[in-house]
Amino acid sequence: MIDKIIFATGNEGKMKEIRLILEDLGVEILSLKDTGIAFDIEENGETFEENAVIKAKAVMQATGALVLADDSGLEIDYLHGEPGVYSARYLGEDTSYRIKNQNLIERLEGVPDEKRTARFVCVIAAAFPDGRVLTARGTIEGMIGYEERGKGGFGYDPIFWLPECGCSTAELTMEKKNELSHRGKALRAMKEEIKKLWKLEERKK
């Protein structure tokens, strides 16, 4: 029986959300930092799916553990899907989100509400020690706001406006964000797949 899962992410904001979503699996969830191994993974895929699989496989091969990975990003329709798979690297990996968010607000200056549509996308990949690979995708639709709002979440959350909530995703509690978010949807779907596989394996014993 598997007693731990390594989550192949170096993003602390993601990791907090992930721990809460996977809490009920009853196994230890280790981040890359927790493994103590230094990884330099080149995310050279062209899709969220490719990048999530690259990360999960690289860490599975180095550790022999069941590894999950998250590749996610923000797609802005008016900018033809930018920043998309380059969301973390947009304007440079080390540039603050203050600057990235302000820049996106400026690029949408004068653009009316109906053309400010955007979505967060998340693909979770699972790489099993026997070589099997699974992926699950989740999205959340919203709009690019006119200013940064809220202190919660991370990354582009302060400019991601949810009209039905009348707030940005940075103004939601982590529980509420997980309930609605791209990551929450993809990771809950993956959790169900993993539970099914574990049940099958238990039955075979």
Ligand code: ITT
């Ligand atoms: P790992 O590859 O180590 O997991 P990363 O931050 O480099 O961390 P990605 O390549 O998947 O991760 O880039 C995802 C970026 O998309 C992330 O850095 C944010 O800028 C943005 N993003 C994804 N999910 C988000 C969310 O829930 N809220 C705000 N921004 C998000």
